[in-house]
Amino acid sequence: MSNQDQRPVYMDHAATTFTKPEVLAAMEPYFSRYFGNPSSLYRFAGEPRKGVEAARGQVAAALGATPGEIYFCAGGSEADNWAIKGVALANHKRGDHIVTTAIEHHAVLHTCEWLEKQGFSVTYLPVDKFGRVDPGEVEEAITGRTILVSVMAANNEIGTVQPIARIGKIARDRGVLFHTDAVQAVGAVPIDVDAMGIDLLSLSAHKFYGPKGIGALYVRRGSRLENLVHGGGQERGRRAGTENVPGIVGLGRAIELATADIEGHNRRLAAMRDRLIRGVLDAIPDSRLNGHPTERLANNANFSFRYVEGESILLMLDARGIAASTGSACSSASLEPSHVLLATGLPHEEAHGSLRLTLGDANSEEDVDYVLEVLPDVIGRLRQISPLTPPAGKKVQEAE
Structure with missing residues (x-):
């Protein structure tokens, strides 16, 4: 099939x-009409x-929360900032220590770095080669001054899903608030804030077929949080600004649709993902899969290819009609590769040659065929x- 024939x-x-369309x-x-x-x-x-209020109820139902614990905001980045800064500022007399991981989204990492400049102390836990944090290390990092643990539910780059329920139990047993950035997880991983011990949770509508510019923060009733x-x-006096009513309504409908049949949706995506992973690794020498082989999002396939740069891969794929992304930050004026890939122990030269392919409802088996071609x-x-x-x-000689 020629590129001209391929959508x-x-x-x-x-x-x-x-x-x-249902969200629109x-x-x-x-x-x-209702302006x-x-x-x-x-x-x-x-x-x-x-x-x-109907949307607030839809979000609460999707998370196992109550409507009074849901607050709408502008998106995942604001929700992360609000959760972390809000807890820090409201609880600074009790403690000044935060525990997080080295692979968090920059909305979390940069917020923690800002708090360090304000006198807070932050522990950035390492992860294993698959990008998973050890719950035991989370427990060891908690001190008498710890006021918050923040660990993402699923990584946005490599798709690794974290043991959130185990971490939540540890935080609860130690009397520490637990926040999770669930921006990539909502609609992809079943979430029950009570069963998982989650006190604060960030989400964003445009990650699960909703509109951009709208998100929400779940705050467990009784949690101390500064505005x-x-x-x-x-x-309810917690987040100023005229409500983005169309966006809020869209968020509510989108999360209702996204959580209606997570298992069935994941089966379809995982089948395409697994075929994509096998096809790439079989066809391309010196390639590797990044992230956990099984404990990963159903739609995520992240690869590293030796001897090439991620930005070049993206440009050539785009010329062939394929939209993807890379962990390399070359296109953002930085020579450093993905902090997530480096945290898993990947060498700089291999981290630079990364490619993330994430599937969704826009994709078909024919799309997988085309990418493999x-x-x-x-x-x-x-x-x-x-x-x-x-x-x-030289390559042949080394192989022998």
Whole structure:
């Protein structure tokens, strides 16, 4: 099949998803027909207020929470900032120590770094070669000054799923609040905040076929949390700003759809993912799978290819109609590869040659076929021109 005949293949669902038609349909009335400010007292506020509260109930049901524990915000990054800064500022008289991991999203890591400048102490736990943190090391890191443990539910780059329930129990037994960045996990991993011992949880709608610019923070009732955004009495006085009613309604509908049949959805994605992984590793020498082989998100396939740069792979795939991403930060003016891959022990040169392919509802078996047709050729061409590729004779001699 020629590139002209092949429709574009989107395999970057971990970055963002499209908004489903059912979600758009739920949102549409709140742009024009029910446009009132839900925090006002007049009749125009009635329907918008109902829409917001219905969505709050949908989010709570998906997490095993109560509606009063759900607060809407602008997205996952704000929710992470609010959870970590909010706990730190509200509890600083009791303690000044936070425990997290080396592979968190930058919304967590940069927030922790900011708090260190304010006098807080942060322990960044290592992970194993698969990207998993040891719950025992979490327990050992907790001190009498620890006020928060923050461990992501599933990694956005390599897809590794963390033992959240075990960590939550440890934190609860030690009397420490537990936050999880579940931006990649909601809709992909069943979540029950009570059973998993979660006190705060961040999520973002555009990761599970909802609109961009809207997220939520779950806060267990009774948890001490300082406000992050000041200025008004919205969200029961916890988060200022006129409510994004269409976005909130879209978030509610999207999370309802995403959690309706997680097991069935994962079966379909995992079948394509596993075929993709086998095909890439079989067809391309000097390639490896990053992340845990089984405890990983059903849609995630992250590879490293020796002797090539991730940015070059992306550009050549894009020219063939395939959208993907890389752990290398070359395109963001940094020469450093992914902090996640380095934390797993991958050498710099291999971490630079990484590729993340994340499947979703936009994909079909034909898309997998096309990637398996194109990717080996792309890697082969790049290796031919790469100064890092060893001469063929030398390579054969080393292999012997």
